[in-house]
Amino acid sequence: MKNILFILTIFAISIQTLSCKTPEKKTIEHFPDGTEIPQSLTDTTRINSEKLGVQLAVTDFGAVGDGQTLNTESIQKAIDEAANKGGGVVIIPKGRFLTGALFFKPGTHLHVSEGGTLLGSDDIANFPIGPSRMEGRSIDYFPAVVNAYGVDGFTITGKGTIDGNGLKYWEAFWQRRAENPKCTNLEVSRPRLVFIQNSKNVQLQDVKLHNSGFWTTHLYRCSNVKLLNLHIFSPAAPVKAPSTDAVDIDACTNVLVNGCYMEVNDDAIALKGGKGVSADTDPTNGPNENIIIQNCTFGFCHSAVTCGSESIHNRNIIMRHCKVNGPSRVFWLKNRGDTPQLYEYILVENITGKADRLLFAKPWTQFFDLQGRETPLLSTSNQVVFRNIELTCQIFADIEISEYDKLKNFTFENLKITAEKGELNKSLIEGLNLKNVVINGKLIE
Numbered sequence: 001m002k003n004i005l006f007i008l009t010i011f012a013i014s015i016q017t018l019s020c021k022t023p024e025k026k027t028i029e030h031f032p033d034g035t036e037i038p039q040s041l042t043d044t045t046r047i048n049s050e051k052l053g054v055q056l057a058v059t060d061f062g063a064v065g066d067g068q069t070l071n072t073e074s075i076q077k078a079i080d081e082a083a084n085k086g087g088g089v090v091i092i093p094k095g096r097f098l099t100g101a102l103f104f105k106p107g108t109h110l111h112v113s114e115g116g117t118l119l120g121s122d123d124i125a126n127f128p129i130g131p132s133r134m135e136g137r138s139i140d141y142f143p144a145v146v147n148a149y150g151v152d153g154f155t156i157t158g159k160g161t162i163d164g165n166g167l168k169y170w171e172a173f174w175q176r177r178a179e180n181p182k183c184t185n186l187e188v189s190r191p192r193l194v195f196i197q198n199s200k201n202v203q204l205q206d207v208k209l210h211n212s213g214f215w216t217t218h219l220y221r222c223s224n225v226k227l228l229n230l231h232i233f234s235p236a237a238p239v240k241a242p243s244t245d246a247v248d249i250d251a252c253t254n255v256l257v258n259g260c261y262m263e264v265n266d267d268a269i270a271l272k273g274g275k276g277v278s279a280d281t282d283p284t285n286g287p288n289e290n291i292i293i294q295n296c297t298f299g300f301c302h303s304a305v306t307c308g309s310e311s312i313h314n315r316n317i318i319m320r321h322c323k324v325n326g327p328s329r330v331f332w333l334k335n336r337g338d339t340p341q342l343y344e345y346i347l348v349e350n351i352t353g354k355a356d357r358l359l360f361a362k363p364w365t366q367f368f369d370l371q372g373r374e375t376p377l378l379s380t381s382n383q384v385v386f387r388n389i390e391l392t393c394q395i396f397a398d399i400e401i402s403e404y405d406k407l408k409n410f411t412f413e414n415l416k417i418t419a420e421k422g423e424l425n426k427s428l429i430e431g432l433n434l435k436n437v438v439i440n441g442k443l444i445e
Contacts, residue, residue: 065095100126136310308334337376
């Protein structure tokens with residue numbers, strides 16, 4: 001009897017052991033410098049705006065969605081009321097709600113309903129000048145349509161549209177450029193679409209960001225930001241939308257851009273942080289660190305991802321699992337000798353499609369100013385990897401360097417490139433490593 005009980009006990013233990021599943025080990029990913037990527041950074045869970053507090057429709061505050069009535073005051077009242085109630089969501093319902101600059105407050109959020117449009121005014125008078133950030137400098141400038149200064153946890157949700165209504169601003173810019181071909185971007189007054197500053201744990205998801213008068217989405221000194229499934233667009237024809245960068249990441253840490261479509265008449269994603277000969281000592285400037293761009297599609301743009309021209313230090317930059325169909329450049333290193341620059345630990349992998357160039361690295365001289373300094377400063381790109389890329393392009397690697405530019409420790413691995421000009425001047429890169437690089441059917445060694 002004891003033997004039978006012993007056998008039954010062993011059998012029961014065996015069955016229990018077999019029925020227990022071994023816990024799945026979560027894959028630990030690393031940035032190019034070897035540090036661990038926090039799993040929270042790549043979590044793409046959507047935020048439910050209905051759980052963010054009181055829900056306030058702008059129509060309850062007098063806003064009219066006819067596309068003509070200026071609703072700035074009414075919508076701002078809704079924002080202020082949400083803040084007064086301890087936090088909540090300002091809802092743009094169906095309709096076209098014309099507005100000037102809006103300023104979100106701590107605890108407040110924006111939800112643009114499907115069929116709803118928050119329409120920026122094309123009259124710059126509706127954007128009062130105040131402290132801001134533009135082109136690598138902290139200056140007084142026009143605010144954006146949507147502004148959030150120090151709003152931790154700020155979200156923009158919904159499947160509606162924020163439209164910058166930028167045509168008049170674009171036409172004014174090109175008129176000024178015709179009068180003075182050397183005019184700067186700031187000589188024509190125009191607003192951005194979204195500007196978020198000094199904010200943590202920010203998430204923008206699912207909305208359409210279209211037709212900005214100037215930069216589309218500008219993040220300055222923010223951390224833990226997620227841009228998910230955004231559709232960002234401005235036209236290149238019949239009127240070019242100048243300087244309408246899709247996303248400007250300016251002195252930020254831990255940023256995820258996932259599943260977005262970007263097609264603009266300038267750089268899609270531009271990494272900024274400051275410019276000028278003493279930019280690295282200015283406390284308003286800073287590096288970009290731990291930036292992940294993945295699962296995105298790029299239509300026409302000057303570059304899918306750009307380091308510069310207003311950058312001082314970019315570290316741990318990943319572009320992966322992306323499709324390109326029309327960028328002039330997939331990855332652009334803007335090396336400007338009037339600013340100390342270091343771009344390091346960059347990974348570009350699993351890219352497919354068509355572009356004019358895969359890599360573009362040349363000295364950047366637009367609005368160059370040494371501010372009395374006799375010699376340019378050094379721009380360095382170090383530890384850069386391109387791998388697992390299949391691309392049709394005109395030029396494989398369009399590279400020029402001066403004595404003040406340094407490209408070193410580049411790896412090209414598992415590339416299949418079809419190019420009109422497939423040459424690679426190996427002498428321009430210090431520490432070049434080639435692994436299974438096939439250009440026009442020929443293995444390059």
